[in-house]
Amino acid sequence: MTNPNDPFDLRELHNADIPLPEGLESNIAATSLSRIYNWSRSRSTWPLLFGLACCAIEMIATASARYDMSRFGMEVMRASPRQADLLIVSGTVTKKMVVPIVRIYNQMPEPKYVIAMGACASGGGPFKEGYNVVSGIDKYIPVDVYVPGCPPTPQALMHGFLTLHKKMEGQQLFQRNSTPWYSRGPADEVPLPVLGPDIVDPRQAEILRHQAEDAASQPEPSVEAGD
DSSP, X not given: OOOTTOTTOGGXXXXXXXXXXXXXXXXXOOOOHHHHHHHHHHTXXXXXXXXXXXXXXXXXHHTSTTTOGGGGTOOOOBSSGGGOSEEEEESXXXXXXXXXXXXXXXXXXXXXXXXXXXXXXXXXXXXXXXXXXXXXXXGTSOOSEEXXXXXXXXXXXXXXXXXXXXXXXXXXXXXXXTOHHHHOOSOOOOOOOOOSOTTSOGGGXXXXXXXXXXXXXXXXXXXXXTO
């Protein structure tokens, strides 16, 4: 019999439009295949054991007994992308690190999800215009949930988990637009790191050089005495 105090109470899955015999409300749930499938997936999400910078320390703290990720069924962190379905990009993403991140993402089985944890992973953070930092990991892989902060607290990350679970539970197995992994094509190629600051793309160096030469060839404006 289902315990009414159990956080995984199956009665929350029941379709209220379907009547049940009296006395069986806590033992039987009539629901759709998509609902029970998403309900079970959202409560057994396995994150990848993967950290980048200071945000990873907060992610580790979230797994401690004080915050207890296991209540969400997420205490099993996998060291292999083949066994994980959640990638938490926790910290600053350098341009050389983009390559292994995309490779890891491509190795994860479908369905898979991504959380961008912290200001750096979401948009570059305080290093946005640095010579070696990517202005957001969403330029290379799709992100499902953004968790702001520098670094985010464990409570903020847990709110991101709940937001992701809500998104997972809203997906439908038989709707192509709701389940992108059914319509997704081959994995994207691993990008080559583009070194240099984001505000100056090295691939446009020739164009920038010509513009600088044109500006230097222009006569300097004359300045009258007394101006």
